[in-house]
Amino acid sequence: MGSGFQVEQFFMWATSELATAEFERIVEAHNRTVLEDEARLQLESEIDAHKRIEVTLRERARRFRELLDALPAAVYTTDAAGRITFYNRAAVEMWGCRPELGQTQWCGSWRLYWPDGRPMRHDECPMAVALKENRTVRGTEAIAERPDGTRVSFIPYPTPLRDGSGALIGAVNMLVDITDRKQFEERVMMLAGEVVHRANNLLAVVQATVRLTEARTVQELKEAIQGRIQALGHAHALLAQSRWSGAELQQLVEDELAPYRRSQEPRARLSGPKLVLDPRAAQSMAMALHELTTNAAKYGSLSTPAGTVEIEWDYGPNGRFVFRWAEARGPTVRSPRRRGFGTSVIVGMIRDQLDGDVRFEWRKEGLVCEINLPADKLERAPGISA
Numbered sequence: 001m002g003s004g005f006q007v008e009q010f011f012m013w014a015t016s017e018l019a020t021a022e023f024e025r026i027v028e029a030h031n032r033t034v035l036e037d038e039a040r041l042q043l044e045s046e047i048d049a050h051k052r053i054e055v056t057l058r059e060r061a062r063r064f065r066e067l068l069d070a071l072p073a074a075v076y077t078t079d080a081a082g083r084i085t086f087y088n089r090a091a092v093e094m095w096g097c098r099p100e101l102g103q104t105q106w107c108g109s110w111r112l113y114w115p116d117g118r119p120m121r122h123d124e125c126p127m128a129v130a131l132k133e134n135r136t137v138r139g140t141e142a143i144a145e146r147p148d149g150t151r152v153s154f155i156p157y158p159t160p161l162r163d164g165s166g167a168l169i170g171a172v173n174m175l176v177d178i179t180d181r182k183q184f185e186e187r188v189m190m191l192a193g194e195v196v197h198r199a200n201n202l203l204a205v206v207q208a209t210v211r212l213t214e215a216r217t218v219q220e221l222k223e224a225i226q227g228r229i230q231a232l233g234h235a236h237a238l239l240a241q242s243r244w245s246g247a248e249l250q251q252l253v254e255d256e257l258a259p260y261r262r263s264q265e266p267r268a269r270l271s272g273p274k275l276v277l278d279p280r281a282a283q284s285m286a287m288a289l290h291e292l293t294t295n296a297a298k299y300g301s302l303s304t305p306a307g308t309v310e311i312e313w314d315y316g317p318n319g320r321f322v323f324r325w326a327e328a329r330g331p332t333v334r335s336p337r338r339r340g341f342g343t344s345v346i347v348g349m350i351r352d353q354l355d356g357d358v359r360f361e362w363r364k365e366g367l368v369c370e371i372n373l374p375a376d377k378l379e380r381a382p383g384i385s386a
């Protein structure tokens with residue numbers, strides 16, 4: 001059979017009504033298979049793409065978490081209800097505990113406080129506000145307490161997270177530890193307060209010195225005032241040297257009596273334990289020492305070449321501290337009839353500033369002055385060290 005027959009036959013068949021319907025059915029079936037194949041192929045490639053996207057997203061999330069974990073700041077996320085969905089290593093360090101994912105709400109810290117020390121409920125913390133009010137919260141501070149009792153001051157940065165349509169889906173928070181800055185600020189404030197207090201005190205003492213110093217001539221008056229202000233200056237310089245942490249008693253005494261200790265046979269002898277005076281005690285003791293020395297030089301043992309002064313200090317019983325000034329081998333001493341600025345300053349400084357007592361014993365062979373005060377008024381307060 002030639003191909004002409006086949007073509008002819010097919011033509012005849014194809015032109016019959018039946019054949020037309022059959023042809024259409026075949027064509028339709030073919031088209032359907034092609035479409036199904038195409039759809040299957042498309043679906044397969046879509047599944048592949050989906051898988052690829054999923055893997056990429058998972059990989060990205062993993063890298064993102066690694067990145068967050070490496071951050072030195074505490075970071076955590078929550079869902080829209082405030083339940084924690086992620087936290088990094090720095091957050092665990094700051095909180096001192098691990099919150100339960102999907103359970104713990106608002107913040108993973110053990111306890112929270114406001115900057116003034118009042119307890120802060122977790123549901124009122126900045127992150128809770130950010131989620132409840134669907135807004136970014138800035139400019140707040142808080143304190144977290146760990147289960148071991150240690151506290152961390154921090155600034156939170158809670159920020160709502162929204163989906164494409166703008167609906168709230170959760171929040172991210174970063175907590176920046178500011179404990180060191182806070183401690184530094186407190187120290188600076190305390191030091192500034194201490195300096196202002198000292199300066200006020202110093203001015204009051206200088207004013208009283210000028211008002212109460214008496215002398216027969218203007219020159220003597222000038223010298224007396226100058227000497228007194230110098231004594232304050234010495235104490236101040238010693239305190240400034242130690243950045244207001246305190247001044248050594250031995251150093252104060254040596255500075256004041258330096259002119260009488262230069263010879264081989266020093267006329268002023270000192271003995272006592274090493275002791276750092278707090279700024280208030282240093283100022284008071286410097287003034288008292290200056291008045292004792294000036295009086296000794298004017299009327300007492302240091303007014304003659306052979307006279308001596310023995311200075312001793314030590315801790316006594318019942319938390320007391322005793323400082324003893326004993327003159328000898330000077331002119332014969334009699335009880336004074338008047339009290340001038342010197343003795344008033346000694347008594348005033350020791351009694352009013354340091355809660356102490358002063359006893360003068362006017363012995364014939366030389367004055368003995370005993371200062372007795374609570375030791376805790378004298379020594380440097382631990383908080384003031386710079």
Ligand SMILES: Nc1ncnc2c1ncn2[C@@H]1O[C@H](COP(=O)(O)OP(=O)(O)OP(=O)(O)O)[C@@H](O)[C@H]1O
Nearest residue numbers: 295296299300333336338339340341342343344367
């Ligand atoms: N170390 C001493 N030895 C002997 N007498 C003293 C001694 N210290 C003080 N006096 C006597 O006590 C008096 C009172 O001393 P105080 O220091 O109070 O006043 P002042 O020295 O006279 O004057 P001011 O101190 O105001 O310059 C003195 O005038 C002196 O007579």
Ligand SMILES: [Mg+2]
Nearest residue numbers: 295340342343
């Ligand atoms: Mg005097």
